[in-house]
Every structure is written in C-alpha cells, then in structure tokens.
Amino acid sequence: MSPYEVLPAELRDAKAIAELHAASLRAAFQGIVPEEQLDALAPATREAKWRQAIEFAEPQVHVAVQGDTVVGFVGFDRSRDPKTKPADGEIWSLYVHPDHWGKGVALQLWEAAEEGLEDEGCTTVSAWVPLRNDRALRFFEHQAGFKRDMKTARTTAWGAVRIEEVRAKRSLG
Structure with missing residues (x-):
C-alpha cells in the first residue's frame, strides 16, 4: 500500500503547491537555467495562480499527500493547444517534491488525472515536456505510456534561456 493519497486540491493547499512547484522547478532545471533565474522562482507569485486554479477548477488540480504534507500535484483539463478537439485533454502540470522523486507519486497523480480526464x-x-528534462521524459514515456510527437517541438523562453519542448501524447480508455 502506498504511503501517499491523491485528493482534489483545496484552497488551503495553494501555498504548499506554490512552494513545491518552485522547489521542483529549481531541482529539475539545475544546470539548464541560470542560478539567478532559479533563485527568482518565488512561491508567493505562484500562490495566487494556484489559488485561482483550485477555486475555478481551471485546470482541475489534485494533490498527493503524505500525512498532512503536500508532496506532489497535477493540473489537468481540456487541451489548451489551438485546433484540438473537445475530447483532447492535457496534463497542464505535474510536479513532485524532489525528496519524493522515484517513489511512485507521479504515477499516482497521473492515474488520478487520467480518471478525471476520462x-x-x-x-x-x-x-508538453522539456526535451532536456530527462526525468520527466522517462516518466511520461516509460511509466505513463505517452509517445513523443517530434513534429510538435516548440521553443519556450524562460528569461534569456530557450527551453525546447515536445508534445507527448496517448490515448485514454
């Protein structure tokens, strides 16, 4: 039995989600994004965004908790990409605190999102997965069953740094 439980996020989770989001981004992009940009990832600026997402369910947000501690979260909803069909869903974000990487949390979050999307x-x-984030690519491809669609590669600016992303996709049901 897993020590983690996945639940719909509540407004009181917004601060923990924002802190976890910043910590996970810092760890995942170490050596890819300059230190000063990673240091500028202020949870306070993200808390309002997550509070709004939870309040209006756009995207739907679920948290993984261990006891009373939020250790991961997933945001999912209809696809934001242009020209997608109403039956196309998207994982808007999926982050796990670095202390809990490799322990099955991401898979539990994915399964909750999969059920919600269905x-x-x-x-x-x-x-959308950054090409230089090997951990995320391995998760989506090897654990969650997504396939890369290399025709969809795009570049996203993160300050002065360019991050190459690729859309990973799979069927549901």
Missing part, C-alpha cells in the same frame, strides 16, 4: 469525456491526452 470522466470529462476525453479520449486522448497530451503534455
């Missing part, structure tokens, strides 16, 4: 009538799901 309940919404989605038949496919995609996620």
Whole structure:
C-alpha cells in the first residue's frame, strides 16, 4: 500500500503547491537555467495562480499527500493547444517534491488525472515536456505510456534561456 493519497486540491493547499512547484522547478532545471533565474522562482507569485486554479477548477488540480504534507500535484483539463478537439485533454502540470522523486507519486497523480480526464469525456491526452528534462521524459514515456510527437517541438523562453519542448501524447480508455 502506498504511503501517499491523491485528493482534489483545496484552497488551503495553494501555498504548499506554490512552494513545491518552485522547489521542483529549481531541482529539475539545475544546470539548464541560470542560478539567478532559479533563485527568482518565488512561491508567493505562484500562490495566487494556484489559488485561482483550485477555486475555478481551471485546470482541475489534485494533490498527493503524505500525512498532512503536500508532496506532489497535477493540473489537468481540456487541451489548451489551438485546433484540438473537445475530447483532447492535457496534463497542464505535474510536479513532485524532489525528496519524493522515484517513489511512485507521479504515477499516482497521473492515474488520478487520467480518471478525471476520462470522466470529462476525453479520449486522448497530451503534455508538453522539456526535451532536456530527462526525468520527466522517462516518466511520461516509460511509466505513463505517452509517445513523443517530434513534429510538435516548440521553443519556450524562460528569461534569456530557450527551453525546447515536445508534445507527448496517448490515448485514454
């Protein structure tokens, strides 16, 4: 039995989600994004965003908790990409605190999102994954069953740094 429980996020979780989001980004992008930009990832600026997402369920947000501690979260909903069908879902974000990497938390979060997307009538799901984030690519491909769609590669600016992303996609159901 897993020591983690996945639940719909509540407004009181917004601060913990923001802190976890910043900590996970710092760890995942160490050596890819300059230190000063990683240091500027202030949880306070993210808390309002997550509070709004939880309040309006856009995206839907679930948290993984161990006891009373939020150790991961997933945001999912319909795809934001242009020209997608109403049955196309998207993992908007999936982050786990670095202390809990490799312990099955991401898979539990993915399974909750998969169920939520199926309940919404989605038949496919995609996620944008940075090409230099080997851990995220391995998770989506090897554990969650996504396939890279290299025709969809795009570049996202993160300050002065360019991050190459690729859409990973899979069927639901």
